[in-house]
Amino acid sequence: MATTKETVVDLRGGAIAIAGRPVVRGVDLAVGSGEFLALMGANGSGKSTLVRGLTGLRPLTTGSLRLFDTPFDHFHDWRRVGFVPQRTGAASGVPSSVWEVVASGRLTRRRLLRALSRADQAAIDEAISVVGLERETRQGVSQLSGGQQQRVLIARALAGQPDLFFLDEPTAGVDLPNQQALAEALGTLKSRGSTIVLVAHELGALAPLVDRSVVMRDGRVAYDGDPLADHEVHHPDFGEAHTHHHTEPGRRDHSPHVGSPLDRRAR
Amino acid sequence: MIELLSLPFMQRALLAALLTGLAAPAVGTYLVQRRLSLMGDGIGHVAVTGVALGLLTHTSPLWAATVVAVLGAVLIEVIRERGHTNGDVALALLFYGGLAGGVFLTGLAGQSANELQQYLFGSITTLSSTDVWVTLALAAVVVLVCVGLSPQLFAVAHDDEFARVAGLNVRAYNVLVAVLAAVSVTVAMRTVGLLLVSALMVVPVAAAQQLTRSFRTTLLGAMAVGTLASVGGLLISAFASFEARVAPGPTIVLLALAGFAVTWPLGAALRARRRMRAPFPELGQERHEMSDEHPHVHGPECGHVAVPHGDHVDYVHDGHRHAAHGKHYDEH
Numbered sequence: 321m322a323t324t325k326e327t328v329v330d331l332r333g334g335a336i337a338i339a340g341r342p343v344v345r346g347v348d349l350a351v352g353s354g355e356f357l358a359l360m361g362a363n364g365s366g367k368s369t370l371v372r373g374l375t376g377l378r379p380l381t382t383g384s385l386r387l388f389d390t391p392f393d394h395f396h397d398w399r400r401v402g403f404v405p406q407r408t409g410a411a412s413g414v415p416s417s418v419w420e421v422v423a424s425g426r427l428t429r430r431r432l433l434r435a436l437s438r439a440d441q442a443a444i445d446e447a448i449s450v451v452g453l454e455r456e457t458r459q460g461v462s463q464l465s466g467g468q469q470q471r472v473l474i475a476r477a478l479a480g481q482p483d484l485f486f487l488d489e490p491t492a493g494v495d496l497p498n499q500q501a502l503a504e505a506l507g508t509l510k511s512r513g514s515t516i517v518l519v520a521h522e523l524g525a526l527a528p529l530v531d532r533s534v535v536m537r538d539g540r541v542a543y544d545g546d547p548l549a550d551h552e553v554h555h556p557d558f559g560e561a562h563t564h565h566h567t568e569p570g571r572r573d574h575s576p577h578v579g580s581p582l583d584r585r586a587r
Numbered sequence: 588m589i590e591l592l593s594l595p596f597m598q599r600a601l602l603a604a605l606l607t608g609l610a611a612p613a614v615g616t617y618l619v620q621r622r623l624s625l626m627g628d629g630i631g632h633v634a635v636t637g638v639a640l641g642l643l644t645h646t647s648p649l650w651a652a653t654v655v656a657v658l659g660a661v662l663i664e665v666i667r668e669r670g671h672t673n674g675d676v677a678l679a680l681l682f683y684g685g686l687a688g689g690v691f692l693t694g695l696a697g698q699s700a701n702e703l704q705q706y707l708f709g710s711i712t713t714l715s716s717t718d719v720w721v722t723l724a725l726a727a728v729v730v731l732v733c734v735g736l737s738p739q740l741f742a743v744a745h746d747d748e749f750a751r752v753a754g755l756n757v758r759a760y761n762v763l764v765a766v767l768a769a770v771s772v773t774v775a776m777r778t779v780g781l782l783l784v785s786a787l788m789v790v791p792v793a794a795a796q797q798l799t800r801s802f803r804t805t806l807l808g809a810m811a812v813g814t815l816a817s818v819g820g821l822l823i824s825a826f827a828s829f830e831a832r833v834a835p836g837p838t839i840v841l842l843a844l845a846g847f848a849v850t851w852p853l854g855a856a857l858r859a860r861r862r863m864r865a866p867f868p869e870l871g872q873e874r875h876e877m878s879d880e881h882p883h884v885h886g887p888e889c890g891h892v893a894v895p896h897g898d899h900v901d902y903v904h905d906g907h908r909h910a911a912h913g914k915h916y917d918e919h
Contacts, residue, residue, distance in 0.1 A: 375752045376751070376752065377748055377751060377752065396754065398752065398753055398754030399754070401752060403748075403749055403752035403753070405746065405748045405749055405752075407746070412620050412621070412622075412744065412745045412746075413619045413620045413621060413622045413624075414616055414619050414620040414792065414796055414802055414805050415796050415799050415800050415801060415802065415805055416741070416801060416802040417800055417801035417802070419801075420741065420801055420802050420803065421745065423738070424738065424741055424742035424745060424746075424749075424750075425749075425753070427738060427739065427742050427750075427753055427755065428753045428754055430738065432736070432739070433735055433736070458800070458801070459800060460800035460801070463800075463861075476749070477749075480753065486752075
């Protein structure tokens with residue numbers, strides 16, 4: 321994609337291996353500032369793995385990655401990146417309020433042992449209002465519905481006021497009204513000029529926001545261009561029957577499990 | 588009976604109980620948040636070997652236990668980080684190795700089981716003033732770090748992948764929690780004993796979180812419950828000792844469990860009530876359906892559950908939702 325604007329994410333010849341098995345191979349991906357990119361593909365096509373590579377959660381096996389025109393190894397300005405990981409909920413073993421979870425996203429801009437500044441508080445309140453959860457601010461996240469918890473995770477990424485967002489399947493298992501609330505929130509971000517990389521199996525209510533589609537198929541880029549509708553991505557050419565030539569289930573289980581206690585987990 | 592409190596050994600014991608009750612639940616909250624409730628138990632088992640090493644080498648069992656517990660906690664953290672589901676087997680190997688090694692070494696040292704017993708089940712009334720100073724210092728460090736770094740520790744324990752992308756050094760914070768857990772295990776060792784340490788880290792958190800909705804109140808509530816339980820348990824056992832032999836360690840843990848037994852049904856009732864009264868969603872155009880003959884008049888005092896629904900209130904009873912509409916009731 322030729323963009324005249326600044327290139328925010330620039331991956332060249334990227335490959336990511338999990339436990340020695342190359343999962344994502346030969347990916348060139350450049351995302352321009354202000355673009356809304358949908359990274360699509362079937363389960364196991366490597367789209368989540370690619371985003372984990374772009375955020376540094378998985379090391380690249382080969383290839384070069386630049387974020388905001390800085391080589392990845394020298395990139396420390398994490399406040400410019402907002403990440404919404406793939407989660408089934410926002411709860412943990414101890415109750416936590418919506419405000420607390422969203423406030424944890426502000427840590428990118430807070431110094432150690434300092435109280436919240438007025439700007440911090442304003443950013444947290446604003447993030448909560450963008451996803452439309454003002455009335456639930458003091459509630460425990462575990463009491464919210466799945467779709468509302470997903471919006472909490474987006475607000476958490478928003479609280480750090482980043483320029484670049486990675487969202488991993490935010491609409492999975494979310495009902496239509498909550499998808500629309502998500503779409504509104506992402507629309508607000510887009511109108512502010514944020515760059516958004518959205519991993520999605522299906523776009524649903526988010527489809528009108530997308531500027532560009534990239535479709536992954538078996539760890540490679542199969543399409544990169546104008547937005548595609550859901551049914552086109554799941555056309556036989558992109559079809560799941562082709563991408564799934566091995567029968568291991570699940571998203572992350574790209575390598576066989578190990579049986580003895582001190583073996584390393586596949587990374 | 589009041590003169591019991593003026594005895595120096597009792598004052599030392601009270602101070603140690605207070606500090607242990609503050610420190611152990613503070614770390615425990617982060618362990619429970621990461622669903623590692625039994626980690627304290629594991630560190631306690633490993634610390635048994637440390638105590639035995641101290642006895643064997645005639646050095647301080649407290650410091651030997653601290654060193655071995657910290658090493659064990661870091662090892663547990665490394666195994667947990669690297670391991671998949673089978674990490675728990677590795678942890679089990681470490682736990683039982685620690686306990687067996689401790690008992691074995693104590694035998695080699697020629698110490699009676701009685702000596703080890705002090706550490707396994709606590710002996711808060713035999714603390715020296717040095718013990719109290721060490722406990723004070725360690726507990727202060729634990730509480731200050733747990734409260735001072737709570738935003739960072741919360742973020743890491745809540746979602747470690749998000750924390751990594753936010754630029755936090757997740758591994759360093761995880762190791763820090765492991766070390767804090769090990770330190771509070773050795774702090775609580777003389778109070779409730781190594782085998783019951785984990786109870787003081789976890790039970791107050793379990794009791795507090797029945798009534799809380801935020802992390803901050805859970806953390807502070809757990810510290811309050813822990814302090815009440817440990818000071819209260821010590822006083823109960825001290826006063827009861829005129830009548831029977833009552834060990835302080837188990838009394839403290841049973842008192843904390845009693846706290847859970849009180850907050851659990853209370854919390855369940857509050858949650859059920861909140862669920863019942865959650866507003867019904869507005870769907871726009873409601874079908875107008877009048878209810879059958881309805882002699883009862885609903886109102887704020889009628890005792891039926893009142894649930895907000897848009898601009899009015901629905902009264903819930905017998906599978907119906909009744910909303911007043913002029914002189915009759917509608918079915919909603």
